[in-house]
Amino acid sequence: MTDLAPPHPYKQAGIVGTGAMGRGIAQLLAQSGVTVRLFDSNPEAVAAAIAQIGDTFARLAEKGRMDPAAAKAASARLQPAASPQALAGCDLVVEAIVERLEAKRALFAELEGIVDAGCVLASNTSSLSVTAIAAGCARPQRVVGWHFFNPVPLMKVVEVVNGARTERGIVDDMVALSRATGHLPVVAQDTPGFIVNHAGRAYGTESLKALSEGVADIPTIDRILREQVGFDGSGFRLGPFELMDLTGLDVSHPVMESIYRQFYDEARFRPSVITAQRVAAGLLGRKTGEGFYRYADGKQESPAEPPVPSVPVLPPVWVAPGPRQALVAETAAGLGATIETGEEPSAAALVLVAPLGLDATAAAGGLPAERVVAIDTLFPIATGACQRRVLMTTPATRPEWRDAAQALFAADGARVSVLRDSPGFIAQRVVAMIVSVATEIAQQRIASPADIDTAVRIGLGYPRGPLTMGDMIGASAILEILANMHRLTGDPRYRPGAWLRRRAQLGLSLLQDD
Structure with missing residues (x-):
């Protein structure tokens, strides 16, 4: 147990279910000074779990990552439970059984007849409602969600889920216990998928x-x-x-x-x-x-990428006006293109557009669509600043102009993907939707903005938390992508939410709480 961890009341815990999740939770608790009784409907699984966790402690000691005496003491805290009745006297029982509502309800109802009134019942459910699980209990206020990620010892975030009737003090105690195990707790209201899923x-x-x-x-x-x-x-x-x-x-x-x-x-x-x-x-x-x-x-x-088309002579390039015109023109010039600066493209020019959330067809309005190619500028495109550039054609774009654009933007060795017409390319639409969903979680007060970012970054291994992603790109750019996609497609999945719209309008961070 870490010296700085806040105190918690749990001295003896029961684990029901000794699969990968149950074993991982048992390991954390035993390593943190809590005595653990393990029960499984298959007695052989209990013996195997205790042996495997003990081996883990021994290996950690051998590698110098755990004191040998501490490893021996942690192994001694693992005890088999021959029946659910053997869990009597536990302060906390954690279920890690099959992901079926009726099975979890039946287990907790059985445990209520065994454990003391003050024993906390925690579910490691990943997708079921903690409130629905607790609804089958005589004392639903003692039921809480404690959702770890696999592999439990390595995934350093855990969701403490507050059911509709969960006592606040129990949530606080579970947060303290989570910190004592070395994990980072994030508190979530009981909604489908909690935070991470x-x-x-x-x-x-x-x-x-x-x-x-x-x-x-x-x-x-x-x-x-x-x-x-x-x-x-x-x-x-x-x-x-x-x-x-x-x-x-x-x-x-x-x-x-x-x-x-x-x-x-x-x-x-x-x-x-x-x-x-x-x-x-x-x-x-x-x-x-x-x-x-x-x-x-x-x-x-995986199939190899097709080779870059061979284009003997690159055509001149004309870049459509807009906030990203200078970036595209500078990049194209640096790759060897001659840039036209007239108000309209000449008949010999490749026409480049750089839309946010629009497809190439919409961005080509009034331009010769057969020569239009769109380039995604949401992420860096400059020479030396990117691994891959992404282009997109209209249905009217002729192959020779598509090939010319691909050859140009591959001239420095960067890889180039060419898409069929789509609102938002690929990266724009996917990243914007990641940010959009996270802002809705914040708007619904399911968790704090900081906890949303932390849980998703660690739980899903994203490069940044989704709200931080939105800040780094710019809330106004994310809003523009979603608004344009919503307008073009009519699909409500792309409608921008209030959290995003207000912060973009006010120039605030998406992490700004209210």
């Missing part, structure tokens, strides 16, 4: 939406989100389809559907028929050897 909807679902529109193929979308997006040099470690393959669609698709339905079909969380079909086909990802990608000996098979 709620905020995580945008990355996958918006990428699926772009895929369903035929904007680009799976590898291209993954490459863009890995290589184009960057916040002070940090980006997404995995593309959305790589991530879904790693998680498994049998896990991620039901969560998409569950959160969508629990929010009464909120358009921002609308799932995709693409994942439903792949689940039905058994294409679940790495675990089945095929998902969005094929896997041979555990290694992802």
Whole structure:
């Protein structure tokens, strides 16, 4: 237990369910000075869990990451429980059983007949309502959510979930216990997905939406989100389809559907028929050897990118007026293009536009669409400042002009992706939706802005928290992307919320609470 950790009342805890999550929670508690009794419907699983956690402590001691005496003491705090009755006398019981509401309700109802009135019942549920679980209890005020992420010892954030009838003092005690384990607690109100699984909807679902529109193929979308997006040099470690393959669609698709339905079909969380079909086909990802990608000996098979077109002579370039005109012109000139400066493009010019939230067709209004190519400028495009640039054509853009634009923007060795026409390219629409969902979580007071940012950054491994992402890009730019997408598509998933609109209008940080 850390010396600076605030005191908590828990001396003896019970763990029900000794799978990966139950074992991880037991390890944290034992390591923090709490005696832990482990129960599982399979007695052999309890013995295996105690042995495995003990081995973990021994390895930590061998590597110098844990004092040998402390490791021995922590192992001694792990005790088997032959039945639920053996959990009598616990101050806290944590369930980490199957993710089914009735199973959790039945367990807590049984435990209420065993433990003292003051014993806290905590659920590690990731997607079920803590309030609904507690509704089956005689004393729902003692039920709290305590949601860890896998692997528990390494994922240093935990959501303390306040059910509708949870006593505030219990939330405070669980926050203190979380800190004593070395984890960072974030407090969430009981809403579908809490903070992390709620905020995580945008990355996958918006990428699926772009895929369903035929904007680009799976590898291209993954490459863009890995290589184009960057916040002070940090980006997404995995593309959305790589991530879904790693998680498994049998896990991620039901969560998409569950959160969508629990929010009464909120358009921002609308799932995709693409994942439903792949689940039905058994294409679940790495675990089945095929998902969005094929896997041979555990290694992802991904097609090579097509070569950059060969263009003997680059045409002159004319850049449409707008706030990003100078940036695009300067970049194109640095790559060897001759820049036209007239009020209109000549008949020989490649026409470049740089929209936010618009498609290339809308941005090309009044311009020769057959020569128009759009470039995404939300993230750096200058020479030496980017790994990948992203272009987009109108349905009328002729191949020779598309090829000329691709050859130009690949001249310094940067990779270039070319999309079919889409409001918001790929990076704009995905990042804007990540920010949008987070601002709605803040607006609904599900958690504080700071906790939202912390939970999502650590829990999902994002390069920055979503509200910080919005601040780094600019709230007004995010608002413009969403407003333009909403206007063009009519889809309510893109409607900007009040939290975003007010802070953009007032020039405030998206982390500014009120």
